[in-house]
Amino acid sequence: MKYISADARLALYAEGEFGKGRSKTAEGVMRYGQNPIAAVIDSTATGKTIKETVGIDCPAPIVASIKDSLAYKPNVLLLGTAPTGGRLPDSWRADIILAIENGLDIVSGLHDFLEDDPEIKAAASAHGKLLLDVRKAPEDLPIASGLAKKVKGFTVLTVGSDVSIGKMTTSLELLRSAEKRNLKAEFVATGQTGIMVTGGRGIAVDRVIGDFMAGAAEQMVLAADENCELIFVEGQGSLAHPGFSGVTLSLLHGSCPKAMILCHQPSRKLIGRLPDFPVLDLNRMIALNETMAALMQPAKVVGIALNTNGLNEEEARLAILTIEKEIGLPCIDPVRFGGDVLIDAILAARKNYLATTKQLVEH
């Protein structure tokens, strides 16, 4: 396994897409990654700052081309948008090769591996540059057998009323809040952006062969530090999405959470933008996740992470209060207001769990 070295300067490639809803990889890496950002590349987004475009405090410039980015001394070109289906757009190839020729390693989260592209591979070999396909899963994954139930840490999985709704972001905000309280916590990356944020650690579960998806999640949870108190597993998809529900359930059954946080965005009306699939009533969504989780061990949704993107602060606070009242669970937008409310809910659930387990052991 290759990793991204912690001091590598990243050029984030988001041509034509920065801040238009499809650059979540670039945004995630800026917000949560440890590497310095050299520049964002998008010829359609120059003239504004990153802060103005996506609301993230990052001093790097937005530039128009690979060539323009070189002035900011990047070491790595990171492909920061996610084309549907994860295929490599033909228009990217020339830019990737140009970056290689200018001395950059390439990091990609596409389903199509750069290593399988003859032109890109040849360029990388010729210039001695690395191609890191973070979605490439390890060989020899196990078939899950429910072992993750037994880890000592309190495993918390983020689940969602839709796809791309903030599950990774929520898990990472929970990690931050937990670390601020000096709790020993780990983040388990299960998608390409999460893996990039952690410098290359994790397994993109949606890229794993069906039979081994849950096994990948199980293996990662089992590998978490014995002494860690909280294990935050990045969720994927939604149980209600026709295309991705199998990935979601594999994660749920492979990671065996002891509690879940439901991620939701009030403005979403459709699941995966599919006209026939309205977002479910939240109580039904919670019941679905708890029903399926219970096949491994009882686990409740203990809080709601509300994605209030697009609302002003007053609207956001109102939306949070409304959900809290309707559903009767702690609710917050952890990106906007921090994850403390949710950590409190998780710690309460953990205390309860430990008390029950202790009772079971003593009797």
Next chain:
Amino acid sequence: MKYISADARLALYAEGEFGKGRSKTAEGVMRYGQNPIAAVIDSTATGKTIKETVGIDCPAPIVASIKDSLAYKPNVLLLGTAPTGGRLPDSWRADIILAIENGLDIVSGLHDFLEDDPEIKAAASAHGKLLLDVRKAPEDLPIASGLAKKVKGFTVLTVGSDVSIGKMTTSLELLRSAEKRNLKAEFVATGQTGIMVTGGRGIAVDRVIGDFMAGAAEQMVLAADENCELIFVEGQGSLAHPGFSGVTLSLLHGSCPKAMILCHQPSRKLIGRLPDFPVLDLNRMIALNETMAALMQPAKVVGIALNTNGLNEEEARLAILTIEKEIGLPCIDPVRFGGDVLIDAILAARKNYLATTKQLVEH
């Protein structure tokens, strides 16, 4: 895509495993496939007939080796057992190469592809023989979007209280019973044995990358004949199995069944032989499947296919009556007593569905 020609004579390789619970591929091909069987190869099972060993009326002999099988003029060696995890056992390699050297094509349902094994590949090239890895999925599968809801045929998925419990067998028995009544019906193969039975048509959904599993099922259901009345989709795994539930749900959401048949075996106590996972109460299992199916469209479990393997006829009939009384659904062992009872239940559900749809259209 390569297919098995309909007149190819098959040698079924089941070394050490024939009739011991792990030769379901060999048995499935014997029972439902269209190809003539030349011989079964298992040095530990010689001296008995196939009928005595697995109860299938097949006149082919059981022989001790590849060499011994040659007297029966096979054209194809079909790997007829399923090692855990689908890896190629080292001990098989020499036998496979010997078969190639003696003029046989090889058909395999392993996760490990024969084409990726340098020695086997070299032997096949040298002797001009075909390697057919039926588990190899096509490229460019779609992401499912619930389109299979809209097919004209009445889609029936087999689901299970456990893995390896008779889902493929039940779907194939239903196909037989439907065809006897001159109903236009199709079988959608989703696993390696099902694909072998159909001569190479179908997609092994459990071998597909997570994001595209449901898409594979959707694509196959959409490809079914517009005029077919019944579409029998071979189910996989179980929603309650920690390792395979994601595959199961992908099939359920990709194929969008309008009715389900639950496959069950009364003697099974554990899911996937896992000590912590007792087989669920059948009513809970039914509710689980109906809850998850309803996310696409309402679909009921309309009958139970009982695997009465190991029971004598009287015990089997009693077990069937007991389940029928307890659950209140039609129940039969379709292998032992034919699928008519279940076809009746499916046709009643179809009539009901068509009446409801018609009403909706008229209003």
